[in-house]
Amino acid sequence: MKCEKVQQNIVLVTYGELPDEDVASLEQHLAECEACNRELKGLLAMHEALAYRPLVEPSPNLLAQSRMRLDEELDNIPPHGLLTRLRSNLWGWLGHMQGAPALMTLLVGVGFLGGNFTYRYQVAHQPKPPSAIILHSPADGVIANITGIVQTPNSQVVQVSYNRVVPETIQGSLEEPQIRQLLLIGTKAAATSGVRTNSVALLADECRAGHQCVGGADGGGIRDALLVSLRYDKNPGVRLKALDGLQPYVAEDQRVRDALLEALMHDANSNVRTRAISLLQPVESDSSVRQVMRTVSTTDDNPYIRTVSTHALAGTADIQ
Secondary structure (H helix, E strand, O other): OOHHHHHHHHHHHHOOOOOHHHHHHHHHHHHHOHHHHHHHHHHHHHHHHHHOOOOOOOOHHHHHHHHHHHHHHHHOOOOOOHHHHHHHHHHHHHHHHOOOHHHHHHHHHHHHHHHHHHHHHHHHHOOOOOOOOEEEOOOOOEEEEEEEEEEOOOOOOEEEEEEEEOOOEEEOOOOOHHHHHHHHHHHHHOOOHHHHHHHHHHHHHHHHHOOOOOOHHHHHHHHHHHHHHHHHOOOHHHHHHHHHHHHHHOOOOHHHHHHHHHHHHHOOOHHHHHHHHHHHHHHOOOHHHHHHHHHHHHHOOOHHHHHHHHHHHHOOOOOO
16 A cells, blocks of 8 residues: 555544555554654644644634635636536525415425325336345344454554444245255254254255255255264254155165165164164165164164164065
């Protein structure tokens, strides 16, 4: 930043009118430029000295002389252009209309009716939004971080710059791309486990119902999110909801079968492991599924899991 621009910003910052995005560059320049730093200190010292001085009223002679000089300067102004004359004539015409109250009332009424008709026409013919999505932005929000602190030298005045996080609410159908995208984010970046559970449950219901979850970019994204929740979420309720959403894809998607086998072998919650066994029953003829179930039925520490695995194997036609 050049010194000429910095000196302009110094004047703005002393009056509190410098935009926040320019404060950092100004501080950086002042840290490197001694001349501009002296300019800022001098300007702040002048403001501080003036703040302690009483406000002096101008004398009547000074006011009279100033008015005379102003009149002389106004007389020396060249003739106005066409636009200026039209504006002056309009204000003059409005001044004359003040003497005719009835005509003024009529014109105001006509203007009101015309404006109302125009507004109704624009509202009736404006394009309709594709769906009812409502955004709610409160005026206040929590403070996210502090971006800058500047103290006026030799004073108690401190200027603090900060960013504020404003919460928003969106409302719409589950088929809306914005809603689905936010639900996908909610499976990973939710504020509480309850929000994660609700996000995974809604996405699982979409998959089980076949809505936007079979093929395509959106379906693949939802399925991947459910797989991530099954593998890494610490809440067993969230993992159970993810299993429900993955149920339609056990037979057709090898990744889903592998994730269920991994949950059966290593998940710490018995309910999740039991649910994984029940979902794997339609594909028990798969060799990898039978192998994992045999291992679990003989070596697992949980007797209930061993029993359920043994019963699942007993129901298959091919038992070794």
